[in-house]
Amino acid sequence: MTASTISAPDAATAEEPPKKGRKKLLLVVLVLVLGAAAGAYFFLLRPGGDQAPKPGQVAPLDSIQINLADGHYLRLGIALQLTESATEVDGSKALDAAIEVFSGRSIGDIDNGATREKLRDQLEKKLEERYPDEVMGVYFTEYVTQ
Structure with a gap:
């Protein structure tokens, strides 16, 4: 129990x-x-x-001359593909970025098509940093080496 x-x-x-x-x-x-x-x-x-941002206006910038290695130079014209939300941008930051990317390179690097696309990608990355949510691409409107 x-x-x-x-x-x-x-x-x-x-x-x-x-x-x-x-x-x-x-x-x-x-x-x-x-x-x-x-x-x-x-x-x-x-x-x-x-x-993804929607494309807006294209802002052409004045062409610039960039010093390359061995006394050569590059005459570069660019246009910025703005986003729909961006109305106007100051192009001086873009031109400064272009000088930073292309300056001092050899003419062989600049004339090579594959390298040119790599340089364009580098320029676009710098533009994304300097113009957040305003610039979504860059076009070369003039590209002359001498």
Whole structure:
């Protein structure tokens, strides 16, 4: 009989904690579901998220002469592809970036088509840094070496 009296109270106490535990478990699951839903909204469904900028006006800049190695020079004309949100930009930062990218290079580097595209990519990266959300591309309008 002693064994049966011990098992009866144990059975009653064993039933109560799972009821409290179920409520806590249900609360934790609810919080996790709400957190997952909020995360999905902010990272996946967020309206107006990181969309590609739309092209706007093209801003041509005056041509410049850039000194190359061995007494040669490059006459470079560029035009900036502005984003739709940009109305007007100061071209001096773009011309400074062009001088920085092309200055001092050999004429062999400048005349090579593959290298020219790499230099254009470098120039575009510098323009993105100097004109955040305003300039999305660059066009060469004049490219003469001597």
